[in-house]
Amino acid sequence: MEGEAGSSLRFPDVPKLELDDLIDQLVDRARGVQRAQGRLRALLRAIETVTGDLSLEVVLRNVVESACELSGARYGALGVIAHDGGLDQFIHVGMDDGAVAEIGGLPQGKGLLGALISDPRPIRLKHMVDDERSTGFPPHHPPMDSFLGVPIHVRDEVFGNLYLTDSEKGEFTAEDEELVIALALAAGTAISNARLYQESRLQQRWLTASVEIGSQLLAAAGEDPLRMIARRAIDIADADVVSVGLLTPDGESLLIEVAYGVNAQDLVGQRFRLTETLAGRAVEERRGLVLRAGDDVDRHSHASSVLDAGPLMVLPLQSEDTVRGVLSLVRERGRPPFSASDLAMAAGFASHASVALELADSRAAEQKVVLLEDRERIARDLHDHVIQELFAIGLSLESAAALLGSDAAAAAQRIQQRVEDIDRTIRRIRTSIFALRGPLDLVAGGLRQRILEVATDLTPALGYPPHVSFSGLLDIGVSADLVDDVVATVREAVTNIAKHAHASSATIDVSATATQLTVTVTDDGVGLGDVTRCSGTGNLRARAEQRQGSFEIGPGATRGTIVKWKVPISHD
Known part of the structure; x- marks a missing residue:
């Protein structure tokens, strides 16, 4: 018994090895479960981070950063696919601003990046150089080896792609791929929500601007309505230049009344034929147009005269019966295009602005x-x-x-x-x-109106407005050719005052009787001087004599000069 008590327990070697293996397997599986649980927690944290904000710009950056953290990637990027199949945006992490500046322009969506765009299925590579689709890197680009690319779907469209490189483990695993795919699914939902939120806020801004314009137009005083429409539109639509043009009375051309943005001062006052511009197409079809850079169109944008026009929106300002003008919003070439929702919101704004006008x-x-x-x-x-x-x-x-x-x-x-x-x-x-x-x-084109126009035209030269008086039936009993002679006489006489008289006042008097028309122009200047050197007086005399009339020029009652031009009125 003592011998038995002092002896130690012993297990056969073979059963002991099998038990050790079982225990090792259980420990490994427990560690695997623990590791998987940790990665699932990391995935949940990443999803929570991605879905925790409603700003689209913040959401996109959170997606890239979370994907890098989840997969252990050193570098990451999210490429947003443009309408033409290239890259519209490229959000990257892992490289500092200095390295980015040395590389230069953003990727164009070629090589492996383009492969994911053309065939949106996950790509996982141990070494990028081993894939025939890899085209290398531009100068100053940091070296990269392992690669994982996963598409991001928003509803039924491919929004963009996640690009991850340089795994801390040396290569990306199938588990990394599954986790990033799960993150991409959550990112698609977050991006969709952020888009809806962004559109709702933009819609609210358009509606607020519509209300402001309506209120301003009904106020007694304030900002010019067309200027306010352009100013609010360029702010909300994130355009580079916005213009408001009104149709000319003949309906054949567009006159730019107001413009804001790049080189806007060169656009104001320009006139464009509707048949030659996209504004004309919007007027003809009576609907808004959205065009992207590179779209094949038969007409150009009038904004092309002041900048390299890219994406644009053209919206008619119309009522039920007629189109009165066009609102144009243009971005420079290379900028993101306007979307269908942008057009719908801007069209509502243009409609409200038209009603307010x-x-x-x-x-x-x-x-x-x-x-x-x-x-x-x-x-x-x-x-x-x-x-x-x-x-x-x-x-x-x-x-x-x-x-x-x-x-x-x-x-x-x-x-x-x-x-x-x-x-x-x-x-x-x-x-x-x-x-x-x-x-x-006033009769349109009549003598009274034309004399008043001459007086207005010569006011800057005189430095003061001349006094104008009329007497008789000047707009009825005077023929068109006589009207031209009278206008020329008044213009010549007043121009002489502006050039030579140094007067502080001038008077134009035009009177008509049944048989005679008289033009009297007086001033309080320095007097006649050497009238023989003035060819204008000779012209006045010749015009009067051609009509069997008379021309007189002499000193005023106290100072200055009096010009009298008289011709008979013929009645056909």
Whole structure:
């Protein structure tokens, strides 16, 4: 018994080895389960990180960083696929800004990157150089060996691809591939949600801008409506240049009224034929257009005259009956294209802006009617009261001059001169009445209108506006060719004042009787001087003599010069 008590337990060697193997296997499997559990936790953390933000830019970067951490990759990138099959965006991690600057431009989607774009299925390589599709790296690019590429699907489309290189284990495993695929599925959902959130915020900004424009257009004062439309559009649409053009009265051309952005100052005021531009196509089809760089179109964008135009949107500003203008939003070549949702939102904005402009036009027309009615009342009061009183005073003065007789010739002359002054004042008041009544009282292309246009044109040269007065039926009894001669006479006489008289005031008086038309131009300048050197006076004399009229030029009553041009009026 003692011997048995002092002896140690012994197990056969063979059974002991089998048990050790079983225990080792259990430990390995436990470690595998623990490792898998750890990686699943890492996957859950990565998914939580990816789905934890609604900003698309943040989501994309989180996807790349989480994929690198999950797979143990040193470098990672996410390439967003463009409409033309290339890369629209390339978000990368692992390289500092200095290395990126040395490499230069972003990848063009060739080689292995292009292989994933053309065939969106996972690619896992131990050595990239072993794959025939690999095209190497550009200068200054860091060396990379192992590779894992996984596509990211958003709904039914391939949004982009995840590119991971240089595994810390030497190569990416099948388990790495499965985890990254799972992450890519979650990333697709996160990107979709971020897109929807981004679109909803953009839609809200378009609607807010529409409300602001409507409120501003109905206000009594404030920013020009077309300028406000362009300013808000370029801010919201992230465009490089935005322009608002209105159709010309003949409907054949587009005149750019307002522009914002790159070289916008060179675009304002330009006129483009509708048949030659995409704006014309939008007007013809009465719908918005979205074009991407490289699209084959038969017309160019008018913005091409000021920048290298790439993606663009063209939207007609239209009411139910007519198109009044075009809103154009352009990005430079190489920038992301406008999407269908961009077009839908911008079209809604353009529609609201068109309605607001129609309301503003109606309001302006109503205010114009009120203004014209008020001016008509003032003109009527001037005609019915002031002119009649002045006319009565003139008659009284003429009677007083007649009573003085020959013994008071000087006094009679002075009274007669005052009568002429009153007549001149009456003519000026009548001219003011015509101005108050505005274009409703002017015949288009008539003598009154053209004389007023000449006075306006020569105001800068004179340094002050000339006084203009009319008398008689100037817009009815004067032939078209005589109108041209009268306008030329007035222009020549006033131009001479601007060049030679050094006057502080000038007066244009045009009067017509049944048989004669008289133009009188006076100034308070330095006087005649050497009139023989002025070829303009010879032209005035020749025009009068060709019509069997007369031309006189002489000193004023106190100073300055008086020009009288008289011609008979023929009635055919």
